[in-house]
Amino acid sequence: MITDILGTIGNTPLIEIKNCTTKDEGQVLFKYERSNPGGSIKDRPAIYIINEAERRKWLKPGGTIIESSSGNFGISLAMIGAAKGYRVIILVDPKTTNANLSLLKAFGAEVIVVTEQDDSGSYHKTRIALANKLAREIENSFRPDQCFNLLNSDAHYNGTACEIINNCQQGLTAIIAAVSTGGQLGGISKSLNTYMPEVQVIGVDAVGSSIFGGDSHAYRIPGIGLAWTPNNLTMNNIDCVYKITDEQAFVTARSFAKLEGILMGPSSGACALVALHLAQRLPRDKRIVCMVSDGGERYIQTLFSDEWMIEQGFSTDAGVDSLRATAAQLQPWSTDPMSISNYKPELNQNLDVPASTLCLNTEMLSDKYWNNGKHMRFLD
Ligand SMILES: Cc1ncc(COP(=O)(O)O)c(C=O)c1O
Incomplete structure (x- = not known):
């Protein structure tokens, strides 16, 4: 093949x-x-979200993909960006290993190291907030937003x-x-x-x-x-x-x-x-x-x-x-x-989750989305 x-x-x-x-x-x-091909499970949501963004014209030729990821998802996006011709900016943190930094650069991605810790002592929230800010500032950019975008789990529902x-x-x-x-x-x-x-x-x-x-x-x-x-x-x-x-x-x-x-x-x-x-x-x-x-x-x-x-x-x-x-x-x-769930809906606002992600999520939670037949594929 x-x-x-x-x-x-x-x-x-x-x-x-x-x-x-x-x-x-x-x-x-x-x-x-x-x-x-990118070496991890994250290739699945990465290609699924990018394909959907292209279909919805959220990502256009010459566009920029911006994501917060200290590891595999960023590497998958960097690979996809190289294959499809997009600029890719990945926000990492000081915990990111040299091996991952080298892989991101090998695929031609630009890397920003976020050094400010959030209130839990990790970098998740500060990385996400900065990625959202950059996406507002850079024209023709798209945020796959693996943490908040429900297409992430949809990729596994439909694939894995x-x-x-x-x-x-x-x-x-x-x-x-x-x-x-x-x-x-x-x-x-x-x-x-x-x-x-x-x-x-x-x-x-x-x-x-x-x-x-x-x-x-x-x-x-x-x-x-x-x-x-x-x-x-x-x-x-x-x-x-x-x-x-x-x-x-x-x-x-x-x-x-x-x-x-x-x-x-x-x-x-x-x-x-x-x-x-x-x-x-x-x-x-x-x-x-x-x-x-x-x-x-x-x-x-x-x-x-x-x-x-x-x-x-x-x-x-x-x-x-x-x-x-x-x-x-x-x-x-x-x-x-x-x-023991620990949902924090206020983060949508606190981290400035993009309106496109929030609209998409509302659509995905509707019956119309679930009844369109696409989700029954494996029963064919
Ligand atoms: C190696 C590895 N294992 C597990 C996970 C968790 O997967 P998920 O983000 O889909 O919950 C990740 C996510 O980055 C990962 O890179």
């Missing part, structure tokens, strides 16, 4: 775990998003969730995904609740994030967490939530490289640990799909550096027995996520 680079987004493989579960435990399948349901309905018992903007878990959970409501939907967050309540404090897992519940996530659709520590996430990701030959980043390490925990409680004919949002190369200087791990005070390795024992001891943070 001959295609352009953007035509290779999606249709990612499901990879079975062989060595970290026993033959009589539930089957764990990794939905391996590293095989997207369809692939999962089409490819492994048989025995599907649970699905696990990490959360930050809520795009992947929001879209997948909405689809499963509609079409396979018996499947358990499990969210994974970082200890230190308050998407599902609890104290906000600094943590090291990249790509995961937020100081509020994102509007892309409908808590009613989530059955259970786990919070994973930095050390658990990093050590698990390292272990899967050595024990299974599978490279993944720390957010996927967090999900993989929960997957092992569930597998230990299920028989072999039950399947668990675990989202693996990106690969390991992006984290060579952190996750895969022994020196860096030691500097953080983390152990460097876990053998299969110790990994399985850690998984066995996990406890859910909540089995009633709705009761």
Whole structure:
């Protein structure tokens, strides 16, 4: 098949775990998003939002894409901007790794480092507010707005969730995904609740994030967490939530490289640990799909550096027995996520979310949008 680079987004493989579960435990399948051309799951919402913006003439030839992202979403937009000929400006923060900065620049994106922290000690709000300001100032610019734009979860409802349901309905018992903007878990959970409501939907967050309540404090897992519940996530659709520590996430990701030959980043390490925990409680004919949002190369200087791990005070390795024992001891943070939701609707105004995003969201919450047939595609 001959295609352009953007035509290779999606249709990612499901990879079975062989060595970290026993033959009589539930089957764990990794939905391996590293095989997207930009190297992560974020290619999916990025291309979906850009295509929709072009269709609505919000993004025109010669236009500029402006986004707040310290990692994968920015890299996906930079790749798409290069392929389609748009200027791309990405607002990052001091936590952004050199590897990500290099990738953004490799695709020709302009990078602005935001150094002012917000009231939760992170940079999310200050980055978003500055991105919105720039979008007002730069003519012919477009803000994909992954945090507030409901097209983010729609991309997963129409893409990722369809692939999962089409490819492994048989025995599907649970699905696990990490959360930050809520795009992947929001879209997948909405689809499963509609079409396979018996499947358990499990969210994974970082200890230190308050998407599902609890104290906000600094943590090291990249790509995961937020100081509020994102509007892309409908808590009613989530059955259970786990919070994973930095050390658990990093050590698990390292272990899967050595024990299974599978490279993944720390957010996927967090999900993989929960997957092992569930597998230990299920028989072999039950399947668990675990989202693996990106690969390991992006984290060579952190996750895969022994020196860096030691500097953080983390152990460097876990053998299969110790990994399985850690998984066995996990406890859910909540089995009633709705009761611990932390929505902050006032942020729409406080962060000056663009009018185009707010109008689109109102449209997407209407029955007309949901009844147009587009959302039934995988049933064909
Ligand atoms: C590696 C990684 N894992 C998980 C997530 C969380 O995905 P979402 O923003 O769709 O909630 C992200 C988001 O940036 C990510 O980059």
